[in-house]
Amino acid sequence: MARRRPWVNVLFLAPVVLAFVMVIIVPFVLGIYYSFTDFNGVRTTLTFVGLDNYRNMFRDPVFLHSFLLTLQYTVINIVLVNVVAFLLSLLVTSDTPGRNFLRAGFFVPNLIGGLVLGYIWQFVFNNVLLDLGRSLGIAALSRSLISDSGTVIWAMSFVNTWQYAGYIMMIYVAAIQGIPANLMEAASVDGANYPQRVWKILMPMMASAFTVTLFLTLTNSFKQYDLNVSLTNGGPAALFMGKPSKASQLLAMNIYNTAIASKRWGDGQARAVIFFLVLVLFSLVQVWMSKRKEVEM
Amino acid sequence: MKKIFLIVLAMVLVLGMSTTALADISLANLKVEIDVPLKAYAEAYSAANGFNVKVDTFGGGQDYHGMVMAALQSGEMYDIFMIEGIGGYNTWKDSLYDLTGQPFVEATSLAYAPEGKVVGFPIAVEGFGIGYNAEILEKAGIDPATLTTLSAFEEACKKLDGMKEELGITAPIAMAASTSGGMWWVAAQHNFNAYWKGNLAYNDNSIVELALKGEVDKERLTQYAKFLRVMCDYADQDVLLNGNYDAQINLFGTGKAAFIQQGNWTDPNFKDLGATFKRGYIAEVWTDEPTTAIMVAAPSYFVVNANSPHVDEAIKFLNDMALTEAGQNYMVKEAGMVPAFSGVTVEPEGQFSQAVMKAAGSGDAFGWGFAEMPDGFNMDVLGPIFELFAAGQLDIDGFVNMVAEAIATIPTL
Numbered sequence: 001m002a003r004r005r006p007w008v009n010v011l012f013l014a015p016v017v018l019a020f021v022m023v024i025i026v027p028f029v030l031g032i033y034y035s036f037t038d039f040n041g042v043r044t045t046l047t048f049v050g051l052d053n054y055r056n057m058f059r060d061p062v063f064l065h066s067f068l069l070t071l072q073y074t075v076i077n078i079v080l081v082n083v084v085a086f087l088l089s090l091l092v093t094s095d096t097p098g099r100n101f102l103r104a105g106f107f108v109p110n111l112i113g114g115l116v117l118g119y120i121w122q123f124v125f126n127n128v129l130l131d132l133g134r135s136l137g138i139a140a141l142s143r144s145l146i147s148d149s150g151t152v153i154w155a156m157s158f159v160n161t162w163q164y165a166g167y168i169m170m171i172y173v174a175a176i177q178g179i180p181a182n183l184m185e186a187a188s189v190d191g192a193n194y195p196q197r198v199w200k201i202l203m204p205m206m207a208s209a210f211t212v213t214l215f216l217t218l219t220n221s222f223k224q225y226d227l228n229v230s231l232t233n234g235g236p237a238a239l240f241m242g243k244p245s246k247a248s249q250l251l252a253m254n255i256y257n258t259a260i261a262s263k264r265w266g267d268g269q270a271r272a273v274i275f276f277l278v279l280v281l282f283s284l285v286q287v288w289m290s291k292r293k294e295v296e297m
Numbered sequence: 298m299k300k301i302f303l304i305v306l307a308m309v310l311v312l313g314m315s316t317t318a319l320a321d322i323s324l325a326n327l328k329v330e331i332d333v334p335l336k337a338y339a340e341a342y343s344a345a346n347g348f349n350v351k352v353d354t355f356g357g358g359q360d361y362h363g364m365v366m367a368a369l370q371s372g373e374m375y376d377i378f379m380i381e382g383i384g385g386y387n388t389w390k391d392s393l394y395d396l397t398g399q400p401f402v403e404a405t406s407l408a409y410a411p412e413g414k415v416v417g418f419p420i421a422v423e424g425f426g427i428g429y430n431a432e433i434l435e436k437a438g439i440d441p442a443t444l445t446t447l448s449a450f451e452e453a454c455k456k457l458d459g460m461k462e463e464l465g466i467t468a469p470i471a472m473a474a475s476t477s478g479g480m481w482w483v484a485a486q487h488n489f490n491a492y493w494k495g496n497l498a499y500n501d502n503s504i505v506e507l508a509l510k511g512e513v514d515k516e517r518l519t520q521y522a523k524f525l526r527v528m529c530d531y532a533d534q535d536v537l538l539n540g541n542y543d544a545q546i547n548l549f550g551t552g553k554a555a556f557i558q559q560g561n562w563t564d565p566n567f568k569d570l571g572a573t574f575k576r577g578y579i580a581e582v583w584t585d586e587p588t589t590a591i592m593v594a595a596p597s598y599f600v601v602n603a604n605s606p607h608v609d610e611a612i613k614f615l616n617d618m619a620l621t622e623a624g625q626n627y628m629v630k631e632a633g634m635v636p637a638f639s640g641v642t643v644e645p646e647g648q649f650s651q652a653v654m655k656a657a658g659s660g661d662a663f664g665w666g667f668a669e670m671p672d673g674f675n676m677d678v679l680g681p682i683f684e685l686f687a688a689g690q691l692d693i694d695g696f697v698n699m700v701a702e703a704i705a706t707i708p709t710l
Contacts, residue, residue, distance in 0.1 A: 041366050042388050062677075122477070126539045144539045146477060232477045236538075237681030239690065244681040244699060246476060260363040262673025262710075263388055 035269035041259070053270035063271060065240040066254035069153065070222060073250060076157045077221040082213060085165040089172035090198065103173065107166035118230025121159045122146065125231075146231060149238040149247035156224075156231055156248060163227075164220065168213050175209035176202065204293075211290035218286055222279050225252040251275055321349040322607045322614065325365050325378040327356040327597060328420070330562050334631035341623070348610050362388075362672075376605040377614065379420065381597045382668030386411055393417075394601035394608055401619035404638040407595040417598025418615045421634030424653035424662070425487050425560030426591035427582070431575035433457075433464050433555040444579045445587035447524055454531040457555050464555070471545050471554035472532035474687040478541035481680030484687065486667040488528060488558055489679065490592050491583040492521040493666025505666040511708045513701045522686075522693040524583035528558065529687045537687050546570070564633045564647025578652045593653055593662035595637045671710045678703045 035053055037046040057063050092103045112120075125146045133141025145155040179202065187197050203210075228234070228250050234257075235248025249257075255275060259268025326335055332354040339350040353375070355361045361379075368374050380386060386393075386409070393416040402408045402415050409417025427450075429441050437460055439453045457469040472488070473480035493504055504514060529537060533554060536544050549557035550570040557563075558581075580588045601611045618624035619638045628636050629643040635654045645651055656662045667675055682703060686696045 040388065042369065042392075044391065130535070130539075147475070147539050233479055234476050236688070237476055237684035237690075239685065244678070244685055244703075246681055256363075257673065257677055260360060260366065261676060262671075263362070264673075 031269050032273055034266055035273050037266050039265040039269070040263045041265045042263075049266065053267050054274070056267065057271050057274065061241045061243040062245045062249070063254055063258075065245045066249050066251050069248065070224075070251040073153050073157060073224065074218065074221040076153065077160055077224075078214065078217045080157055080161045081164050081168055081217050081221075082210075084161055085168035085213070086172055088165060088169045089176060092169070093173055093176045103169075106169055109163045110167045112163060114226025115230045117159065117163055118227045118232075121162075122231050125155060146248075147236050149236050152232055152235045152248040156227065159231060160221070160224070160227055164217070168217065171209055171213050171216075172206065175206040179205045207290070207294040211287060211294065214286055214290055215283060218282060219279065222282070223252055224250050225256070228253050321351060322376040322605075322610050323351045323353065323373075324599075324614075325361070325368070325375040326352055326354040327361045327379045327381070328562070329354060329356045330565050331632040331634065334627060334633075338618075338624075338627040338631065342614065342617070345623075346613075346617075348607075350614060374602055374604065376602050376607050376611045377599050378602065379597050380409075380417065380600050383411060384668070384670070384672040386416070388672065389600065390416075392603045394603040394605075394612075396601065396612065396615075399612060400616050401638065404619055404640060407637045409595075409598045409600075417600055418619070419595035419637035420597045420599055421628065421632075422593060422595050422637050422653060422657050423560055423562060423597075423635070424578070424591050424593040424649075424656055425490075425558070426578040426580055427470075428549070428557045428559060428563075428576055428578055428649060430549065430552060430555050431577060433466065433552065433574075436464055437555070441577065441579055445582060445589055446585040447527065447582050448585055450579075450582045451527050454527065454556075458531060465552060466555055467548070467553045468531060468533035469555050470528060470532040471548040471557040471559075472528050472537050472687075473540050473542075473545045473558075474529070474683050475538050475540060476680055476684055478539060478544065480541060480545065481676055481683065483545070483558055484525075484683040485675050485679040487560065487592075488525060488581065489521070489683070490663075490665060490667055491524060491581040492518060494592065494663045495521075495581060495583050496586055496588055497663065499660070499662065499664045502664075502666065502669070505669050508704045509669065509707060511705045513704050515697060515701065518697050518700060519693065521583050522696050524581070525683075525686060525696070526693060532687075538684070561635065561647060561649035561653045562633075564645070564650050567649075568633070568647065576648050578649065578656075590661045590663050591653065591656050592665060593657050594665040594668075596665055596668060671707060674703075674707065674710065678706070 036048060036050060038049050039046050088106055092099045096102065126144045129141050130144055145151045183201060184197055187201055228248065232248040234246035234253060237244055238247035255268050255271045258271060259265045326332065336352045339352045343349045355364045365375065365378050380389060395414045395416065396402065396418065397415040401418060405419055407419040408415045409419065431441065434441055437457055439456065444450050444453055454469045457464065457466065474484035507514060533548055536548050545557065545559065546563060546566045548554045550567050550572040552574065578591045580590050581592065582588065599615055601608060605611060618628065625636060625641045625643055628634050629641060629645050633645055633647045633650055635645055635650050635657065645654060682696065682699045685691045691699065
């Protein structure tokens with residue numbers, strides 16, 4: 001039997017653990033500390049302000065608006081991305097001709113990074129669609145979709161779906177391919193039609209994939225920033241609770257603007273802490289609920 | 298044997314990595330429009346002076362302050378960077394090197410010294426107002442010299458609006474106010490400066506000081522709102538509500554609008570567009586009190602990082618920019634800026650810059666008030682109010698009340 005040498009394990013783990021502590025743990029703890037001060041990003045002396053930052057945050061209509069928008073966006077996005085990805089995965093695992101080409105094709109948008117994606121689609125929404133609407137006389141396209149506070153969240157979700165659905169589709173495809181073919185054949189022999197086979201057999205067997213994809217889309221939507229900045233930059237101004245606010249400013253952007261643009265790092269950090277707690281809560285609930293539905297093969 | 302070889306190799310690598318420092322200095326540039334000329338000047342300067350000047354440019358939508366703070370946090374703070382007014386000064390004041398008594402200070406009256414000691418090198422004199430396309434106005438039979446009051450301006454806009462097809466314009470004014478286009482500053486800072494400093498003596502900061510206490514002059518604000526209404530009503534709605542910087546510049550530069558709310562920093566942009574038509578400035582005519590003065594100031598300053606190990610090289614770079622022929626040539630001819638220093642014989646190429654130089658020289662100018670507002674206030678708090686007004690979701694009273702409410706929060710920021 002090989003000699004156990006625990007120090008070798010520690011040595012191999014050390015670089016990764018060190019990186020993790022320095023990059024994640026230390027800033028996290030420091031951040032919580034800063035959230036109780038009036039740090040402005042540059043000043044070297046800090047005054048302790050207790051829970052003031054937390055209290056002010058919930059009195060700020062712009063923050064509450066961002067929170068609501070983020071929840072809205074997350075719900076819309078989770079549904080859109082997963083439905084589209086699921087339908088696409090069914091398509092590329094069926095007997096359609098050229099399905100391998102389709103599989104690669106649907107995945108390609110995922111390779112475009114957040115900022116470039118946003119700028120390209122901003123051009124499409126602001127220039128291409130407007131010109132198209134003007135020349136074809138379509139009234140619905142006379143105003144840019146990202147300049148209207150009613151449609152801007154849907155537009156953002158559309159772009160995010162365009163990019164992300166391919167990636168989620170791949171996860172579903174992997175799950176579908178793990179289901180034994182004889183199961184589906186047996187069901188069709190017994191008289192189940194396609195929708196019944198999908199609903200009663202395919203989806204329960206894919207439950208573990210759903211856990212993963214729901215978690216990914218939840219966290220991805222909640223933390224959305226780069227697309228937000230490049231596509232709408234907070235979007236059209238709108239009135240919320242009678243105060244001027246930005247109609248597509250998601251939480252991450254609100255935190256960034258508070259901390260960096262307005263140089264109120266203490267405030268921004270407090271919002272970030274709340275952001276973290278909410279996201280952890282949502283994720284834990286989602287994973288717990290999904291795990292209960294998973295089937296052991 | 299193998300062990301010795303490995304040890305020697307490691308030592309060589311470590312020694313090789315220590316830089317033979319050529320006293321390089323780094324500069325953080327906020328003005329996107331001078332990116333190319335500044336980098337060219339820095340390269341030529343580096344070659345001629347034996348130390349490298351490296352320029353990084355952020356701005357025009359990117360978050361300059363965020364990037365400089367990131368550099369500070371990572372321990373690679375810039376040797377020279379830029380600040381714009383009291384907000385930047387208050388944030389950075391503990392790390393600004395004292396430039397009092399430097400040669401360039403003698404050559405200008407605009408060096409930045411808010412608390413006595415000089416900390417800022419005025420980068421350029423900038424000005425803005427309502428630019429006009431002289432050829433379009435001539436075709437419409439409007440004499441820009443008569444546009445000195447709000448009523449005259451509104452009449453002119455009505456006339457232009459009625460002659461749109463003839464003149465080939467889509468709307469009389471190229472104005473921008475959209476958050477998503479990153480153009481909040483055109484409305485909430487520059488156009489709003491009519492409220493801060495319009496028709497007041499150059500050093501009269503009474504309205505600004507009122508606001509810093511949380512109060513507004515309602516009558517003055519209401520009059521301003523009427524001016525803003527005219528600007529927005531006769532503006533190209535696309536550019537107003539969706540457009541970015543390029544969209545606004547292109548609209549005016551290709552002759553599709555007769556007026557533009559912008560500053561003389563746009564001269565290089567128009568040169569690139571090949572816009573050769575005659576143009577000039579009228580004042581921001583927000584009242585019926587006649588005025589021809591445009592708004593002029595030296596808004597951004599080069600500051601030297603007090604904790605930099607290369608302070609001497611940084612200061613030399615700045616002095617040379619103001620006092621040597623190469624530096625002055627760069628400032629005026631290459632970057633198209635109006636110099637803040639006396640003894641500069643070169644004249645700027647751009648028509649708007651020439652107008653600004655003339656205004657600065659003759660004193661027919663108003664100051665800039667928006668730079669004294671707290672960080673982020675103009676962008677995050679005022680910007681959306683202006684966009685809502687431009688989109689027609691607020692009427693004049695609603696606008697006045699909302700701005701007053703917003704300003705009332707300043708003392709708590």
